[in-house]
Amino acid sequence: LAGYVGFANLPNQVHRKSVKKGFQFTCMVVGESGLGKSTLVNTLFNTGLYPPKENVEPTHETPQTVEIQSITADIEENGVKLRLTVVDSPGFGDFVNNEQSWKPILDSIESRFDAYLEQENRVNRRRMVDNRIHACLYFIAPTGHALKPLDIEFMRRLHTRVNLIPVIAKADTLTEEEVYAFKQRILADINYHKIQIYQAPAYEYDDQETIEENREIMSKIPFAVVGSDKQFEVNGKQVRGRKYPWGVIEVDNEEHCDFVKLRQMLIRTHMEELKEYTNDVLYENYRTEKLTAMGI
Numbered sequence: 001l002a003g004y005v006g007f008a009n010l011p012n013q014v015h016r017k018s019v020k021k022g023f024q025f026t027c028m029v030v031g032e033s034g035l036g037k038s039t040l041v042n043t044l045f046n047t048g049l050y051p052p053k054e055n056v057e058p059t060h061e062t063p064q065t066v067e068i069q070s071i072t073a074d075i076e077e078n079g080v081k082l083r084l085t086v087v088d089s090p091g092f093g094d095f096v097n098n099e100q101s102w103k104p105i106l107d108s109i110e111s112r113f114d115a116y117l118e119q120e121n122r123v124n125r126r127r128m129v130d131n132r133i134h135a136c137l138y139f140i141a142p143t144g145h146a147l148k149p150l151d152i153e154f155m156r157r158l159h160t161r162v163n164l165i166p167v168i169a170k171a172d173t174l175t176e177e178e179v180y181a182f183k184q185r186i187l188a189d190i191n192y193h194k195i196q197i198y199q200a201p202a203y204e205y206d207d208q209e210t211i212e213e214n215r216e217i218m219s220k221i222p223f224a225v226v227g228s229d230k231q232f233e234v235n236g237k238q239v240r241g242r243k244y245p246w247g248v249i250e251v252d253n254e255e256h257c258d259f260v261k262l263r264q265m266l267i268r269t270h271m272e273e274l275k276e277y278t279n280d281v282l283y284e285n286y287r288t289e290k291l292t293a294m295g296i
């Protein structure tokens with residue numbers, strides 16, 4: 001299981017054409033430094049997408065703004081190809097004044113919409129390049145208290161432009177009861193501030209099993225995640241996890257955290273949904289607003 005991502009098992013409704021051409025998915029990660037974003041991305045996609053810190057050239061000065069960085073990797077599984085792009089935003093929330101932290105991220109999302117719109121308006125639309133962000137994982141610090149003003153501001157500014165998927169970072173630092181209470185509190189805050197997080201649509205033609213699986217996945221949001229690049233032996237088996245004096249918290253064990261559910265949602269059950277919603281609703285609304293503002 002640990003050496004396997006899972007997109008090769010995408011559901012039947014996904015067109016055979018995409019299987020042949022390969023899938024393309026762009027995911028963004030946002031959150032303060034040190035919350036485990038790079039580690040989780042590596043854990044999710046089972047690749048060293050991010051090189052270990054010591055191999056990274058030290059920067060000469062501390063950046064004063066949020067940067068936008070993107071990394072692309074081609075992953076293949078059972079003959080199915082996935083071109084995965086992860087967009088990171090180092091610097092978010094790291095400054096004395098974080099009032100505008102969300103701005104470069106919103107700008108990046110909108111300029112990707114603009115680039116797509118520009119291509120749609122071309123005469124030859126055969127070679128469209130789609131760099132739009134299909135999902136944004138927002139990392140919430142495991143304080144166990146409530147959302148911070150920074151979290152609320154970011155989500156309020158971005159929710160009409162991107163599929164927001166909140167996650168509780170480093171969930172291994174909280175007890176099961178703390179995770180449960182923290183989730184309730186986060187959802188209450190999200191609700192109070194009228195923030196629209198990603199919600200999977202239900203279809204009339206869905207079978208009972210699919211409905212049940214979707215309900216299970218959605219009930220875990222905000223996903224309590226644990227990332228790790230280390231393996232340990234538990235009952236004679238190698239597992240990915242984080243070691244404590246009293247035992248190992250296992251990444252791939254659903255009793256320990258929601259990592260498996262998050263991965264299922266992103267890579268297997270909802271990848272196409274996230275892309276469709278981005279195109280049909282988020283992008284379409286942006287396009288309409290833009291053309292209206294231009295008087296078209």
Ligand code: GDP
Pocket residue numbers: 031032033034035036037038039040169170171172173225226227228242
């Ligand atoms: P980023 O700055 O958000 O990209 O965070 P990194 O992935 O670089 O991780 C920062 C530190 O947190 C590293 O020392 C990681 O080993 C550690 N870390 C990453 N994920 C977890 C986690 O799920 N739980 C715990 N306890 N530590 C983690």
Ligand code: MG
Pocket residue numbers: 037038039
């Ligand atoms: Mg990082």
